[in-house]
Amino acid sequence: MPISKTTPEAILRAAWIVFHRQGYHHTSLQQLADAAGLGKAGILHHFKSKAGVMRATLAFAADWYQRKVLAKAQGPGTVAERLEAVLRKQFDLVQLNEDGGCFFGNTILETGVEGPFTEELKRFHVDWTAAITALLAEEFPEEEARERTYRIFADYQGSVVLFKLYHDTSHLERLIKRVLSSLAAPLSPGAK
Amino acid sequence: MPISKTTPEAILRAAWIVFHRQGYHHTSLQQLADAAGLGKAGILHHFKSKAGVMRATLAFAADWYQRKVLAKAQGPGTVAERLEAVLRKQFDLVQLNEDGGCFFGNTILETGVEGPFTEELKRFHVDWTAAITALLAEEFPEEEARERTYRIFADYQGSVVLFKLYHDTSHLERLIKRVLSSLAAPLSPGAK
Amino acid sequence: MPISKTTPEAILRAAWIVFHRQGYHHTSLQQLADAAGLGKAGILHHFKSKAGVMRATLAFAADWYQRKVLAKAQGPGTVAERLEAVLRKQFDLVQLNEDGGCFFGNTILETGVEGPFTEELKRFHVDWTAAITALLAEEFPEEEARERTYRIFADYQGSVVLFKLYHDTSHLERLIKRVLSSLAAPLSPGAK
Amino acid sequence: MPISKTTPEAILRAAWIVFHRQGYHHTSLQQLADAAGLGKAGILHHFKSKAGVMRATLAFAADWYQRKVLAKAQGPGTVAERLEAVLRKQFDLVQLNEDGGCFFGNTILETGVEGPFTEELKRFHVDWTAAITALLAEEFPEEEARERTYRIFADYQGSVVLFKLYHDTSHLERLIKRVLSSLAAPLSPGAK
DNA sequence: TATGAATGAGCATTCATTCAT
DNA sequence: TATGAATGAATGCTCATTCAT
Numbered sequence: 001m002p003i004s005k006t007t008p009e010a011i012l013r014a015a016w017i018v019f020h021r022q023g024y025h026h027t028s029l030q031q032l033a034d035a036a037g038l039g040k041a042g043i044l045h046h047f048k049s050k051a052g053v054m055r056a057t058l059a060f061a062a063d064w065y066q067r068k069v070l071a072k073a074q075g076p077g078t079v080a081e082r083l084e085a086v087l088r089k090q091f092d093l094v095q096l097n098e099d100g101g102c103f104f105g106n107t108i109l110e111t112g113v114e115g116p117f118t119e120e121l122k123r124f125h126v127d128w129t130a131a132i133t134a135l136l137a138e139e140f141p142e143e144e145a146r147e148r149t150y151r152i153f154a155d156y157q158g159s160v161v162l163f164k165l166y167h168d169t170s171h172l173e174r175l176i177k178r179v180l181s182s183l184a185a186p187l188s189p190g191a192k
Numbered sequence: 193m194p195i196s197k198t199t200p201e202a203i204l205r206a207a208w209i210v211f212h213r214q215g216y217h218h219t220s221l222q223q224l225a226d227a228a229g230l231g232k233a234g235i236l237h238h239f240k241s242k243a244g245v246m247r248a249t250l251a252f253a254a255d256w257y258q259r260k261v262l263a264k265a266q267g268p269g270t271v272a273e274r275l276e277a278v279l280r281k282q283f284d285l286v287q288l289n290e291d292g293g294c295f296f297g298n299t300i301l302e303t304g305v306e307g308p309f310t311e312e313l314k315r316f317h318v319d320w321t322a323a324i325t326a327l328l329a330e331e332f333p334e335e336e337a338r339e340r341t342y343r344i345f346a347d348y349q350g351s352v353v354l355f356k357l358y359h360d361t362s363h364l365e366r367l368i369k370r371v372l373s374s375l376a377a378p379l380s381p382g383a384k
Numbered sequence: 385m386p387i388s389k390t391t392p393e394a395i396l397r398a399a400w401i402v403f404h405r406q407g408y409h410h411t412s413l414q415q416l417a418d419a420a421g422l423g424k425a426g427i428l429h430h431f432k433s434k435a436g437v438m439r440a441t442l443a444f445a446a447d448w449y450q451r452k453v454l455a456k457a458q459g460p461g462t463v464a465e466r467l468e469a470v471l472r473k474q475f476d477l478v479q480l481n482e483d484g485g486c487f488f489g490n491t492i493l494e495t496g497v498e499g500p501f502t503e504e505l506k507r508f509h510v511d512w513t514a515a516i517t518a519l520l521a522e523e524f525p526e527e528e529a530r531e532r533t534y535r536i537f538a539d540y541q542g543s544v545v546l547f548k549l550y551h552d553t554s555h556l557e558r559l560i561k562r563v564l565s566s567l568a569a570p571l572s573p574g575a576k
Numbered sequence: 577m578p579i580s581k582t583t584p585e586a587i588l589r590a591a592w593i594v595f596h597r598q599g600y601h602h603t604s605l606q607q608l609a610d611a612a613g614l615g616k617a618g619i620l621h622h623f624k625s626k627a628g629v630m631r632a633t634l635a636f637a638a639d640w641y642q643r644k645v646l647a648k649a650q651g652p653g654t655v656a657e658r659l660e661a662v663l664r665k666q667f668d669l670v671q672l673n674e675d676g677g678c679f680f681g682n683t684i685l686e687t688g689v690e691g692p693f694t695e696e697l698k699r700f701h702v703d704w705t706a707a708i709t710a711l712l713a714e715e716f717p718e719e720e721a722r723e724r725t726y727r728i729f730a731d732y733q734g735s736v737v738l739f740k741l742y743h744d745t746s747h748l749e750r751l752i753k754r755v756l757s758s759l760a761a762p763l764s765p766g767a768k
Numbered sequence: 769t770a771t772g773a774a775t776g777a778g779c780a781t782t783c784a785t786t787c788a789t
Numbered sequence: 790t791a792t793g794a795a796t797g798a799a800t801g802c803t804c805a806t807t808c809a810t
Contacts, residue, residue, distance in 0.1 A: 006769085023302055025218040029805060040805080042770050050805065101301055105353050109298045110215055112291070112356045125357060151370070157353040158346030161297050164304050165317060178343070178382030185380050190370030197794070221780060232780080234795050242780065389773070407686055410601040413801060424802080426774050434801065483688070489737050490685045493677055494599055496740045509741060535754070541737040542730030545681050548688045549701060562727070562766030569764050574754030582790085605784060616784080618791050626784065 008046045011036045012060040015053050021097040023110050024054055024117075051116050058120035061103055062127060069093070070131035079139045080180055086132070087156070087179065091172045094160055101164045105157045128153065144187055152179055200238045203228045204252040207245050213289040215302050216246055243308050250312035253295055254319060261285070262323035271331045272372055278324070279348070279371065283364045286352055293356045297349045320345065336379055344371055392430045395420045396444040399437050405481040407494050408438055408501075435500050442504035445487055446511060453477070454515035463523045464564055470516070471540070471563065475556045478544055485548045489541045512537065528571055536563055584622045587612045588636040591629050597673040599686050600630055627692050634696035637679055638703060645669070646707035655715045656756055662708070663732070663755065667748045670736055677740045681733045704729065720763055728755055 014035035018027050029050050033040045047053040072085040094102055104124045111117055129149055136145035155175055162171040206227035210219050221242050225232045239245040264277040286294055296316045303309055321341055328337035347367060354363040398419035402411050413434050417424045431437040456469040478486055488508045495501055513533055520529035539559055546555040590611035594603050605626050609616045623629040648661040670678055680700045687693055705725055712721035731751055738747040 023215075023217065025215065026302075028803075030803080039771055041772075041807085044806070045770060048806095099304070101304065106301050108353055108357050109293055109301050110218075112293065118357075121357060125354075150366075151347075154350030154354060154367075155343075155346055156350065158348065158350035161300055161349040162346060165300050165313060174342075174382070175346075178380070181381040188370070188377050188380070189373040190366070220778080222778085230794095231796055233782080233797075236781065237794065237796095240781095407599075407601065409599065410686075412799075414799080422773095423775055425776075425804090428802065429773060429775095432802095485685055485688065492737055492741050493682045493685050494602075496675070496677065505741060509738075534750075535731075538734030538738060538751075539727075539730055540734065542732065542734035545684055545733040546701075546730060549684050549694075549697060558726075558766070559730070562764070565765040572754070572761050572764070573757040574750070604782075606782080615792055617786085617793075620785070621791060624785095 006036060006038055006042070008056070009060070011038070011043060011046055011053070012057050015057045016061050016103070017097055019054060019057055020100040020103040020106070023106060025110065029053075055117060055120060058104070058107065058117055058124070062120060062124045065124065066127050066131075070127060073131045073135040079135060080183055082135055083132070083183070084176060084180060086135075087176050090156070091169070094163065094172065095169065099164065099167060101160045102157065105160055125153070139183070140187075147187060148182070151182075155179065198228060198230055198234070198238075200248070201252070203230070203235060203238055203245070204249050207249045208253050208295070209289055211246060211249055212292040212295040212298070215298060217302065221245075247309060247312060250296070250299065250309055250316070254312060254316045257316065258319050258323075262319060265323045265327040271327060272375055274327060275324070275375070276368060276372060278327075279368050282348070283361070286355065286364065287361065291356065291359060293352045294349065297352055317345070331375070332379075339379060340374070343374075347371065390420060390422055390426070390430075392440070393444070395422070395427060395430055395437070396441050399441045400445050400487070401481055403438060403441055404484040404487040404490070407490060409494065413437075439501060439504060442488070442491065442501055442508070446504060446508045449477075449508065450511050450515075454511060457515045457519040463519060464567055466519055467516070467567070468560060468564060470519075471560050474540070475553070478547065478556065479553065483548065483551060485544045486541065489544055509537070523567070524571075532566070532571060535566075539563065582612060582614055582618070584632070585636070587614070587619060587622055587629070588633050591633045592637050592679070593673055595630060595633055596676040596679040596682070599682060601686065605629075631693060631696060634680070634683065634693055634700070638696060638700045641700065642703050642707075646703060649707045649711040655711060656759055658711055659708070659759070660752060660756060662711075663752050666732070667745070670739065670748065671745065675740065675743060677736045678733065681736055701729070715759070716763075723763060724758070727758075731755065 011032075014037075015032050018031050018035050022031070029040045029043060032050075032053060033043050036043060043053060047056055069086060069089045072089055073082050075082065077085070090102075094100070100106070104121060107115075107117060108121050115121075129146075132149040132152065133142075133145050136148050139145075140148060155178065159171050159175040163169065203224075206229075207224050210223050210227050214223070221232045221235060224242075224245060225235050228235060235245060239248055261278060261281045264281055265274050267274065269277070282294075286292070292298070296313060299307075299309060300313050307313075321338075324341040324344065325337050328340050331337075332340060347370065351363050351367040355361065395416075398421075399416050402415055402419050406415070413424045413427060416434075416437060417427050420427060427437060431440055453470060453473045456473055457466050459466065461469070474486075478484070484490070488505055491499075491501060492505050499505075513530075516533040516536060517529050520532050523529075524532060539562065543555050543559040547553065587608075590613075591608050594607055594611050598607070605616045605619060608626075608629060609619050612619060619629060623632055645662060645665045648665055649658050651658065653661070666678075670676070676682070680697055683691075683693060684697050691697075705722075708725040708728065709718075709721050712724050715721075716724060731754065735747050735751040739745065
């Protein structure tokens with residue numbers, strides 16, 4: 001008895017949680033199926049392999065990121081306020097799923113180079129960089145905005161490592177303080 | 193034909209490479225055995241489980257790190273020279289093993305909190321922090337040295353993510369420039 | 385090429401034979417799979433572990449016992465005739481499977497107390513006792529029927545040991561003679 | 577560093593306990609080694625295989641049985657008293673080792689026919705039969721003594737099954753009562 | 769659209785055993 | 790007399806995937 005019309009999106013939503021919490025290799029199709037309330041074959045009916053599910057999940061998450069996180073870079077408020085809003089929203093995700101860290105960062109380190117996910121992972125970084133650079137460009141010259149964005153990204157990813165290591169959100173708070181106060185200071189040298 | 197007296201250390205040296213390249217979950221005992229030139233059972237004769245091999249490998253690597261990388265924080269040369277030496281040595285490791293990134297950072301993100309490796313992973317961070325803080329304390333007040341160390345660590349881990357994403361060592365070079373020039377500047381606010 | 389729809393019952397029928405012949409611990413999943421004409425994974429698709437197969441097999445066998453062996457305690461014929469019929473049917477099973485003895489008795493001694501099969505094993509004894517007691521109660525007072533049943537059970541299990549030790553069915557024939565002639569005699573003392 | 581001169585007998589004493597508790601197939605060489613305080617290779621130095629250890633253990637146990645259990649059939653006291661003494665001593669063994677049942681009976685059912693232990697197992701039964709027959713022959717004609725012995729043996733093995741199934745020593749007590757009171761009664765028919 | 773049966777490769781781990789020392 | 794290194798086969802079980810229905 002078929003039934004129920006599980007949407008692919010519902011599967012991805014469930015898969016996101018599981019992949020985020022456990023990583024790609026440590027997640028089994030069975031777990032994805034359980035999370036989505038389908039059989040394993042049901043999952044593969046929609047996405048033709050485990051890697052396919054992952055790819056779609058990354059795309060789905062990047063999309064969501066764009067709409068729910070990076071969108072906060074636009075709209076009313078000062079540059080600092082909007083930057084803080086983006087970072088705080090980002091941290092909500094980091095703390096989700098039993099403190100899973102950054103889904104994209106995790107996946108970059110786990111599947112890295114040879115992985116079949118490079119495209120989606122790069123898209124995330126490109127999106128992120130574009131949004132934050134555009135925001136900072138309201139206040140700094142283009143070139144400088146780009147450099148500042150770059151440094152914030154690195155600082156963010158590094159802070160997530162500390163957060164995961166010590167399970168302590170203060171590392172994320174410190175990042176926000178650091179980033180916001182850096183906006184008020186001239187850019188230290190060390191650029192590309 | 194048994195016998196040949198593979199030392200546990202030789203196994204760990206081989207395991208380090210494989211774990212670094214592939215991550216914990218994506219590495220099989222068979223691969224560890226192949227790398228060490230033993231049968232699977234031969235590995236488990238020395239370490240009682242795959243997790244045991246990982247634990248020992250992390251300890252071995254942390255030790256090596258202490259002796260070969262962090263040791264460069266001591267000795268002759270200016271603070272900046274020695275800091276650069278440490279970072280450059282670190283990058284050698286990052287680029288090793290098909291651009292595997294930071295073995296410890298990877299493992300932190302992959303096995304995170306609940307993992308059975310927290311102890312070894314924390315030790316790495318504690319060692320690292322102690323060495324760099326001691327170095328910077330030659331030039332800055334204790335408190336400031338600690339904060340600077342903290343920021344460098346975060347920046348380093350974040351840069352590794354970029355390196356893995358784009359396969360491009362320039363991200364590591366930029367980190368060095370950024371770090372060294374920051375030594376010459378007053379610490380921007382945003383501390384703990 | 386998957387598919388062929390092996391029924392769980394077919395698996396249990398095959399497993400019964402193998403477990404009976406070899407015992408629980410000495411039987412491998414591979415052997416069960418071979419006997420059922422499936423791969424190991426095929427077996428575990430139907431029963432989630434080797435112990436699960438054993439449990440289901442014991443339940444299946446107990447059921448069969450009830451319908452094919454103990455059912456002979458009812459119906460036409462004298463009490464003695466029906467008791468003999470039950471015992472003879474029982475012996476057919478004992479001699480099956482390369483003289484495997486009593487499947488339930490074997491398992492009781494092999495996995496004993498702490499085993500995960502106590503429930504199924506007790507059910508067998510309860511069924512057996514209920515059927516034979518009901519039969520004997522046609523001729524003896526309730527209490528005495530129970531005691532006689534008890535002694536027959538012990539004698540039966542003991543005779544199986546001798547049968548397995550010497551591979552000689554005369555031990556089973558002697559049991560029948562002993563049991564039937566005891567029906568004609570008053571119950572010797574020694575009750576509970 | 578060799579040392580310590582573990583006697584073969586000490587190994588067998590330890591092996592007896594483990595084999596009795598767990599059965600032959602469910603016992604590993606490692607467990608035997610642990611129990612004896614040696615390495616696996618140390619065990620195999622004395623007995624050239626696991627089966628060899630089992631064989632020697634059965635022989636050792638049969639010997640012990642002869643000297644410590646069946647010896648009670650001789651000496652002062654009435655026939656009934658001595659028979660009870662033998663049975664009670666036997667029950668001590670049955671209850672030993674986490675209610676392991678009769679070591680010999682267990683092994684007969686577990687390894688049965690094809691097993692490489694038939695010889696030792698038969699020796700146990702022959703010894704037992706000889707000792708009890710000799711005892712009963714003090715009071716009954718040779719032929720009758722043999723038949724009574726035979727029945728007691730079967731009843732004993734059957735009672736052990738009940739004891740293991742219900743973990744209840746009352747089954748053993750009932751056996752003693754039954755056996756002793758049968759001595760006072762004429763032998764019911766049903767002989768060979 | 770989804771299931772459930774099935775597969776074959778692979779998993780970590782344990783097995784009894786060998787053998788140089 | 791005993792160890793510790795090592796093996797190769799086997800253990801129970803999970804994996805991603807296929808496919809008839």
